Amino acid sequence: MNKAGLDLALKLLIVIVIDDRAEKVTELFRERQVLLHYHVRGHGTASSAVLNMLGLDKKEQTVILAVTTRQTAYMLHKRVANKLHLWEAGHGISFIMPLSGISKVALRFLEHEMLREIEKSEESDMSEINEGKKQMEHDLILAVVKRGYSEELMEVARTVGAGGGTVIPAHRVTTAAPLRFWGASLQEEKDIVAIVSKREAKANIMMAINEKYGFKSEAQGWVLSLPVESVAGIAEDED
Amino acid sequence: MNKQLQEKLAESFFAVLPITVIVLLFSILVYPMDVGTIGVFLVCAFFLVIGMSLFSLGADIAMMPMGEGIGKHLSKTNKNLVLGLLVFVIGFIITVAEPDLQVLADQTPAIPTLTLIATVAAGVGLSLVIAVLRMRFQIPFSYTLIGIYGLLFILSIFVSPVFLAVSFDAGGVSTGPITAPFIFAMGLGLVALRSDKQASEDSFGLVALCSAGPILAVLLLGLVSRGVDAAYAPVVVPQLHNTREVAMDYVYALPAFAKEVTMAVIPIAVSFLLFQLLTHRFRRRELPRIFIGFVYTLVGLILFLTGVNEGFISVGYLIGFNLATGEISWLLIPLGLVIGYFVVGAEPAVQVLIKKVEELSGGSITQAALKRGLSLGVAAAVAISMIRVLTGISMYWIIIPGYIIALTLPFFVPKIFIGIAYDAGGVAPGPMTACFLLPLAIGACEGVGGNVMIDAFGAVSMVALTPLIAIQIMGLIYGQKLKQSELMDEALETEADETLILLAEEDEQVSQLSQHRQVSINKLRQAAALLYEELHSIIDDDGIVVFDDDTGMVREIFDQRSNAELKKAVKKYE
Numbered sequence: 074m075n076k077a078g079l080d081l082a083l084k085l086l087i088v089i090v091i092d093d094r095a096e097k098v099t100e101l102f103r104e105r106q107v108l109l110h111y112h113v114r115g116h117g118t119a120s121s122a123v124l125n126m127l128g129l130d131k132k133e134q135t136v137i138l139a140v141t142t143r144q145t146a147y148m149l150h151k152r153v154a155n156k157l158h159l160w161e162a163g164h165g166i167s168f169i170m171p172l173s174g175i176s177k178v179a180l181r182f183l184e185h186e187m188l189r190e191i192e193k194s195e196e197s198d199m200s201e202i203n204e205g206k207k208q209m210e211h212d213l214i215l216a217v218v219k220r221g222y223s224e225e226l227m228e229v230a231r232t233v234g235a236g237g238g239t240v241i242p243a244h245r246v247t248t249a250a251p252l253r254f255w256g257a258s259l260q261e262e263k264d265i266v267a268i269v270s271k272r273e274a275k276a277n278i279m280m281a282i283n284e285k286y287g288f289k290s291e292a293q294g295w296v297l298s299l300p301v302e303s304v305a306g307i308a309e310d311e312d
Numbered sequence: 313m314n315k316q317l318q319e320k321l322a323e324s325f326f327a328v329l330p331i332t333v334i335v336l337l338f339s340i341l342v343y344p345m346d347v348g349t350i351g352v353f354l355v356c357a358f359f360l361v362i363g364m365s366l367f368s369l370g371a372d373i374a375m376m377p378m379g380e381g382i383g384k385h386l387s388k389t390n391k392n393l394v395l396g397l398l399v400f401v402i403g404f405i406i407t408v409a410e411p412d413l414q415v416l417a418d419q420t421p422a423i424p425t426l427t428l429i430a431t432v433a434a435g436v437g438l439s440l441v442i443a444v445l446r447m448r449f450q451i452p453f454s455y456t457l458i459g460i461y462g463l464l465f466i467l468s469i470f471v472s473p474v475f476l477a478v479s480f481d482a483g484g485v486s487t488g489p490i491t492a493p494f495i496f497a498m499g500l501g502l503v504a505l506r507s508d509k510q511a512s513e514d515s516f517g518l519v520a521l522c523s524a525g526p527i528l529a530v531l532l533l534g535l536v537s538r539g540v541d542a543a544y545a546p547v548v549v550p551q552l553h554n555t556r557e558v559a560m561d562y563v564y565a566l567p568a569f570a571k572e573v574t575m576a577v578i579p580i581a582v583s584f585l586l587f588q589l590l591t592h593r594f595r596r597r598e599l600p601r602i603f604i605g606f607v608y609t610l611v612g613l614i615l616f617l618t619g620v621n622e623g624f625i626s627v628g629y630l631i632g633f634n635l636a637t638g639e640i641s642w643l644l645i646p647l648g649l650v651i652g653y654f655v656v657g658a659e660p661a662v663q664v665l666i667k668k669v670e671e672l673s674g675g676s677i678t679q680a681a682l683k684r685g686l687s688l689g690v691a692a693a694v695a696i697s698m699i700r701v702l703t704g705i706s707m708y709w710i711i712i713p714g715y716i717i718a719l720t721l722p723f724f725v726p727k728i729f730i731g732i733a734y735d736a737g738g739v740a741p742g743p744m745t746a747c748f749l750l751p752l753a754i755g756a757c758e759g760v761g762g763n764v765m766i767d768a769f770g771a772v773s774m775v776a777l778t779p780l781i782a783i784q785i786m787g788l789i790y791g792q793k794l795k796q797s798e799l800m801d802e803a804l805e806t807e808a809d810e811t812l813i814l815l816a817e818e819d820e821q822v823s824q825l826s827q828h829r830q831v832s833i834n835k836l837r838q839a840a841a842l843l844y845e846e847l848h849s850i851i852d853d854d855g856i857v858v859f860d861d862d863t864g865m866v867r868e869i870f871d872q873r874s875n876a877e878l879k880k881a882v883k884k885y886e
Contacts, residue, residue, distance in 0.1 A: 095675075103843045111813065112675065114671065121703075124314070125601065126600050126601045127604060128316075128369055128370075128372060128373035128374075128601060128602060128604060128605055128608065129316045129317055130316070130368075132316070133671070221593070221595045221598060222595065224596075224597070224598075244505060261382065262505065282809060
């Protein structure tokens with residue numbers, strides 16, 4: 074069933090901004106009728122210990138996930154960066170990740186995007202499409218630790234080259250029979266810390282996290298990284 | 313200035329501003345008040361803004377995380393008895409220290425102070441027990457409400473009207489500005505670790521039960537000790553003439569409120585310390601932050617309460633009294649409407665509630681919408697109270713049909729709104745109600761010469777009732793909108809289908825186009841046909857599409873219906 078020649082590449086576009094700017098991003102997505110579009114709540118990590126202690130630093134953030142076609146993803150990525158001035162520090166981050174599979178039904182939501190893409194591919198010479206491949210210079214690092222360790226973890230990560238991070242509160246779903254009490258299962262609280270870093274810094278950051286907050290430490294953490302195609306919103310990045 | 317600080321100050325400023333403007337306009341246009349009173353009022357309004365900002369900051373970094381943390385750990389306790397006991401103790405001790413409860417107990421000399429305080433505290437403790445057991449046995453919240461309020465109304469028939477007023481006030485004071493956010497957060501924590509469908513609905517409703525429980529408890533007390541009479545503290549309007557006196561007046565009042573608030577915070581601090589020692593939930597480095605948050609809450613609330621007590625009571629009283637005795641007493645009703653609309657935004661606990669609701673609903677129930685609902689509710693409450701003061705209609709004529717509506721609506725409203733509505737009803741009558749709306753009603757009542765104990769005090773229970781109805785009606789509308797947006801999604805989908813078909817049918821017109829264009833159209837048509845075929849072969853099944861790693865193009869499509877193909881897929885990618 075190989076359909077070579079038909080470019081239907083799908084991308085995951087992730088935008089992380091402070092809460093009150095999420096609406097702007099959503100507007101952009103809505104204009105383009107991005108239907109597979111989700112919000113996840115998280116919060117930023119402190120950049121200063123004193124401000125953090127005074128409660129003047131922590132900012133609620135929204136992680137916006139959207140699945141769309143490659144061209145739309147790149148287009149929105151650029152528009153978000155321009156509209157929200159992502160090149161300025163602390164304004165948020167936007168990045169694109171490749172997808173390697175999806176349910177068929179999901180394609181249905183993308184029909185009109187795909188058609189538009191086919192039309193467009195006639196006019197513009199697929200030049201933008203290859204952009205992504207050259208730019209695999211970043212990684213998304215995800216560290217999972219016990220609740221409450223995220224601030225320290227970020228401090229350590231910063232010393233080895235991480236910029237900022239976002240914490241997403243999560244529960245761990247255990248394979249062992251979960252404690253059933255409320256008529257539903259109860260789970261362990263975890264923090265997922267997401268950091269986008271340059272590829273050169275990735276290994277150091279992961280090592281540092283693993284060393285201090287690894288599985289055998291109190292934080293019971295572990296870490297993984299995923300390839301990221303294009304990033305806007307990291308200080309060193311001029312994209 | 314720091315961005316977060318700026319935000320909080322702006323938020324509080326715009327919460328206090330409308331009510332300040334109304335009072336100023338009133339004093340200029342309708343009834344001139346002396347400069348001293350207005351001076352104190354303005355100074356107090358200023359401190360209200362500062363106090364509210366600090367309080368809100370403290371709630372964010374200390375009270376809410378603490379309450380949620382305690383709730384989460386309580387939810388891990390799998391013994392009903394232990395859980396019930398712990399919850400009872402927490403409810404009891406945080407209520408005992410509530411300053412408003414002390415005041416209430418002092419105002420009702422016929423009931424021994426200790427007896428009343430213990431009764432109310434036990435009421436809160438028991439409501440918490442009922443609340444968690446309800447979740448445990450998955451009894452719908454609406455049934456619990458009907459049970460409790462039903463019992464409440466039956467009991468109210470047998471006690472004296474004065475005792476009835478005291479018991480409803482007890483319900484109001486048990487959910488003060490410190491306990492309400494704490495209990496609210498605990499409720500969120502209790503369900504935070506659950507992953508079932510009812511979890512988000514169960515997040516709310518704890519505060520609601522905590523304000524209904526004490527009413528019931530005091531009513532029971534009233535059955536035991538019949539024939540009690542209660543009094544209230546008369547309002548004293550200060551006579552001040554220069555700015556120094558105005559400022560000093562505020563400063564002199566500070567220590568008394570500092571003591572009250574500290575008393576109320578201590579039990580929460582102690583239970584938190586015990587909790588921390590037992591569970592080590594918070595890391596050592598998180599503790600300073602929580603401590604500072606505590607200090608914010610403390611200082612913020614002291615500034616707020618001093619301001620509202622010193623500046624707002626006399627102004628509220630004067631407005632009420634002068635309007636009622638003047639020729640245009642009917643003006644009380646529209647003025648009450650406007651004041652009610654704006655006053656609820658200045659309740660510190662309300663801000664905490666609406667912010668959290670927006671967060672938990674993933675932004676679908678916005679702060680602005682919820683605040684509007686609450687404002688409309690309280691506006692109605694104040695207007696009705698004023699009508700009552702002017703006409704002397706019995707409270708029962710309004711309260712009973714009101715509660716019947718409030719208890720019927722849960723059968724029609726999206727479930728999450730029931731809890732939110734009843735929590736809002738518990739939170740709405742806070743210090744602003746006690747120190748501004750109540751004096752307004754008392755002033756008006758004395759102006760007309762009514763029975764203050766019966767006519768004016770109903771204002772508080774009215775403010776507790778109307779949000780229940782207003783927010784639930786909001787929920788009804790929300791439910792309707794939700795259905796509409798689903799329809800929109802469907803429309804969008806069919807539209808997308810049509811575009812595809814149209815493109816494939818456009819063949820006939822191609823020849824009319826230029827050569828160059830035709831080539832591209834041909835390609836487009838080919839691609840569209842290909843896509844069309846592909847999409848229509850896959851639409852309506854649950855399959856998986858796999859993309860090529862390098863090019864990102866569709867490589868293969870697996871159909872889950874055919875097992876053979878699925879196996880092939882698994883084999884290939886294992």
